[in-house]
Amino acid sequence: MEIKLIKRKLKSGRTSLVLEYYMGYSVAANGTTRPQRKFETLEYYLYTDPKNKLERDHNKVNLEMAEKVKAKRLLAEQNEQYGFAVKYKIRTNLVEYIKGLIEQRKESPGNWGNWDSALKHLVAYAGTNTTFEMVDKKFVEGFKTYLAKQAKTKSGTALSTNSQSSYFLKLKAALNQAVEDGIIPHSPAMSVKPAHVEDVHREYLTFDELQRLAKTKCPYPVLKDAFLFSCLTGMRWSDINKLTWAEVQEFDGGTRIVFRQKKTKGLEYLDITGQAVRYMGQRGKADERVFAGLKYSA
Incomplete structure (x- = not known):
């Protein structure tokens, strides 16, 4: 099998990155040949005509990521083709592998904590000696059942369906990543669906409440400024x-923030109001944080 990375221009001004799998050809009854191909659209895209350094950097990073995915797909195909779906890799410890994935998320406390909780439930379900060769569809379904019927919160109550779904999806994501890393040829969780997620009631501040907050003293001024800035910008x-x-850039008499979202990795352009600008305070050096000293604790 041959795998190529191809580019498809979109009307939106972006270019989609697609993997093309060439799987040989078939011969019709009349003797004509027809190539057999399949395509996989990746989550990465390029700016077709990059206009600045940020967009050029975006293209460079996304192209590198797409090449890495191509290399992983090729490795997985070769492993399966030659029958050594990497027997030594399939003996990798599942818990240790997931710990490695969690470590990559240490800069995002909320996400890190969610993964850590999911791992604790997985250990409670299967112990610490589980390897990938022991993980099949029955194992995955068993974990889903465990979360629904046996798992408890720290206070001893049953998990909500949203927590069940979240923790199950962490295992599913880990298995998908293991496929990417060439440890297993396919994910046994592919056809197993998570618990149905319930709509969560969310509380929102009213305009009057927000005004009262703006007038209220806070022992941590940077926290108050960052919070009100978030309310005014949606960041x-x-x-x-x-x-x-x-x-933070000055643009046509206004202020624009050009940043890469931490969650989606997408490049964003956000024009903000003068009121939001005031909460940022005095401009500092280019590499300094706008809200220096801002801390977070779960």
Whole structure:
């Protein structure tokens, strides 16, 4: 099998990155040949005509990521083709592998904590000596049942369906990553669906409440400024926490923030109001955080 990385221009001004799998050809009754191909659209895209350094950097990073995916797909195909779906890799310890994935998320406390909780439930279900060769569809379904009927919170109550779904999806994501890493040829969780997620009631601040908060003293001024800035811009905590002055640009008499979202990795352009600008304070050096000293604890 041959795998190529191809580019497809979109009307949106972006270019989609697609893997083309060439699997030989078939011969019709009249003797004509027809190539057999399949395509996989990747989650990465390029700016067709990059207009600045940020967009050029975006293209460079996404192209590198797409090449890595191509290399992993090729390795997985070769492993399966030659029958050594890497027997030594399939003996990899599942818990230790997931610990490695969790370590990669240490800069995102909320996400890290969710993965850590999922792993604790997995250990309670299967212990610490489980290897990938022991993980099949029955194992995955058993974990789903365990979360629904046996798993408990720290306070001893049953898990909500949303927590069940979240923890199950962590195992599913780990198995998908293991496929990417060439440890297993396919994920045994592919056809197993998570628990149905219930709609969660969310509380929102009213305009009057927000005005009262703005007038209320806070022992941590940077926390108050960052919170009100979030309310005025809609930016996530993770993006505000890492925001630097290099990402704050003066544009046509206004202020624009050009940043890469931590969650989606997408490049964003956000024009903000003068009221939001005031909460950022005095401009610092390009590499300095706008909200220096802002801390978070779960």
